[in-house]
Amino acid sequence: MGRRYDPDRRQRIIDAAIRVVGRHGIARLSHRTVAAEADVPLGSTTYHFASLDELLVAALRQANESFATAVRDSGVLADPCRDPAGELARLMGEWLGRERSGVELEYELYLAALRRPALRPVAAEWADGVTEVLARRSDPVTARALVALMDGICLQVLLTDTAYDEEYAREMLGRILSAGRVSARPAPAARTGDGPPGHAPGT
Template identity: 80%
Template sequence: MSRRYDPERRQRIIDAAIRVVGRGGIAGLSHRTVATEADVPLGSTTYHFASLDELLIAALRQANEGFAAAVRESGAFVEPRCDVAGELARLTGEWLAGDRAGVELEYELYLAALRRPALRPVAAEWCSGLTEVLAPRTDPVTARALVALLDGICLQVLLTGAVYDEAYAREMLARVASGSRARAGAGAGPASGGTLAS
């Protein structure tokens, strides 16, 4: 069947790359395996993505939307009286309890940036995007610490197979969040944060 006009081809290639990585990991990704999965000529993958890094960047950016979309759709963080720790713990639980394979894939692409420097700016988008959402409810330094803690909790759950403990996550996140209130009460500005602010 001819596909000379195929405006969705680029997206189909990205979706195929995500499926390939989901089945066989980053090691199984090549232009050829993606072309086969997407049912497109090999030249189509190299036309849209000159390198595997370019393809991985697109896949990671799409995968990053999982938790980011949950945060946006929640809408809770725009409320001045939002329980930041409680809402983060709840959303994380829902995310981890959903499509677990999708969550694992998202982290596999995220961690691929350790060996592929081209992916690092995209991997950082997840952290910076969530930090921007949380900063108005806390302060920039505390928001970064909350994201780092949340990232660590998720990694522990995924790597150890442990059951996500929402109550524990809420308590630990609340302890970090309380630091911003303590600084505000002491009159300290957002810049006071030691190495976290660097």
């Protein structure tokens, strides 16, 4: 009998890997546990993903997409007349308001890059992608600071099991944006003959 055509098998394996990590953590992830979860032959997992790192890269890339897509698709962030700090705070609240296990899973995959160098470029994709979008409303340096703050707030909420404070997030994000706007202003040109404060020109 010929091999059954199964064009979605690779995706089902990725989805199964995400479920295994969500239930048991990365320590329990193996080709065997994923094959059993996906209901596919063991050889299928090694055919599509030669190593567990390759499988984790695919899982992390998929998990990263939810928040990054929301940022990219936000009409508010694209509107120069709207409040980007308020919109980012709202998007964070929506993301953190999802099923807790799903949010924790995304961070577990994200933080796995600390121990698995192969995952680091993929983890950086999330920050780079969101930074690119936010830089259109600010500048690259300010955008990186916004991403760092959002990452820190989300991680603190998850680690301390505290409620997300959307107003606090909006205020802090607004401060970074305001500081970025101030630093981006060109310095006033010095007038010819001006001396230090308190001194008459030419003295």
